[in-house]
Amino acid sequence: MTHKVAVIGAGLAGLSCSSYLRRAGCFVEVFEQERVIGGRVATARNGLVAFDSGAQYLTARSDKFRAYINELVSAGYAARWDPKTTSGDTKGVQLHTWYVGTPGMSSIVRPLAESIRVHTGKKVHTLSRTDKGWMVWFEDQTSVGPFAAVAVAIPAPAARLLLGRVEGMVEALSRVRMLPTWAVMVRLAERTLPDQDVYSDMSEVLRWIARNSSKPGRSATGGGETIVIHASPNWSRETEDAEPEAVAEEIWGEVTRQLGLPPVTPQLMTAHLWRHGLVEQSLGESFIYSTHHRLGTAGDWCLGRLAEHAYESGQGLGKAIVGSLT
Known part of the structure; x- marks a missing residue:
């Protein structure tokens, strides 16, 4: 008999888990609260303009994730990104090769x-x-089911609410701390940023600035450029309840000051709050699974803050579920 398994969350951890379960012969249904898949690896669209609003790139440090990235590159779902991180230099801050989904980050999870x-x-x-x-x-x-097992692959604070009545899980999930991050997406009619493609930790407000249109497979239609800015966790936490429009204006003003840009009005500017954007303290385990309850949880926050942590966490949980069902 084919076992039915529910997966909550269609980010990298949830879909990695789902893929493992499907290959093992399970019938899998995934439930995602957003309109698009990918979680923080999603591609945001505003009209015809696409932005990588969450994860900016991936690195592959483990053999398992490197093999997956190589498959993506071979199939055209991903490509290497060598941005100019200092003027004229493509290797300024890169300790590892950077990869991005093509034509957007959400391509990473599509397979x-x-x-x-x-x-x-x-x-x-x-x-x-x-x-x-x-x-x-x-x-x-409304409801669906029954399912033989459930995998919860959402940020730890949200997982804690769903798993609150399962003995031992709340205590473990309470150890995890996650921080908010404001993402601001800007479309400019003309190329305005200096020659450099990436800036990090520019001020107490700015954690990351990237010329999104410098990534492989992207282009700013009709010339110009697209930019993604991430605010620092501390500033994001202080402004968590602010209006997105006000946040966008303030962040763009800070970018203009820090980079010495000429006064320019963006064609398009939006802000999005990743309420659980960064992992401050991880769980320290690959995943949590109760064989008795056939219920578990996974995410990047289990092991760290990297995309490959999410991938490996999902694979591990999938393997544990299959083991408990056979």
Whole structure:
């Protein structure tokens, strides 16, 4: 009999877990609260303009993730990115090779979602167990199930709310600390940034500035350029409840001052808050899984803050689930 497994979250951890389960013969359904898949590896679109609003690039330090990245590159889903990190230099701050999804970061997860039923716009409210398995309840009070097992692959604070009644899980999840990050996306009619493509830790406000249109497979339609800016975690935490429009104006003003740009009005400027954008303190384990409950959780926050941590965490949880079902 094919086991049905529910995965909550269609980010890199959730889809990595789903892919492992599918290859093992499970029937997998993924439920994602956002309209698009990818989590922090998603590609944001404003009209025809695309931005990498979350993860800016990937590195591959483990053999397992390097093999996956190599597959993506061979299939055209990813490419190496060699930005100018100091004037005229492409190697200023790169200790490892940087890779990006093409034509957007969300391409990183697309192969993982193949042959899997992914439901977007479905926010899970509650998990309940019956004698036949797990039921997944949504905010509109509808439900699906039963499932033989459930994988929860969302940020730790959100996972804690879903898994609160499972003995031992809340204590472990409470150790994880995550920080907010404001992302500001800007479209300029003319090329305005200096020659450099990437700037990091420019001030107490600015953590990252990148010429998004310098990445492989991107171009600013009609000339000009697209820029992605990440605010520092501390500034983001202090302004967490601010209006996005006000945040965008302030961040762009800070970029203009720090880089000495001429006064220019962006054609397009939006801000998005990643409420759990960065991992401050990780769990220190690859994943959490209760064989008794057939319930577990995974994410980059289990091991660190890198995309490959999310990938490996999802693979590990998938393997644990398969082991408990066979």
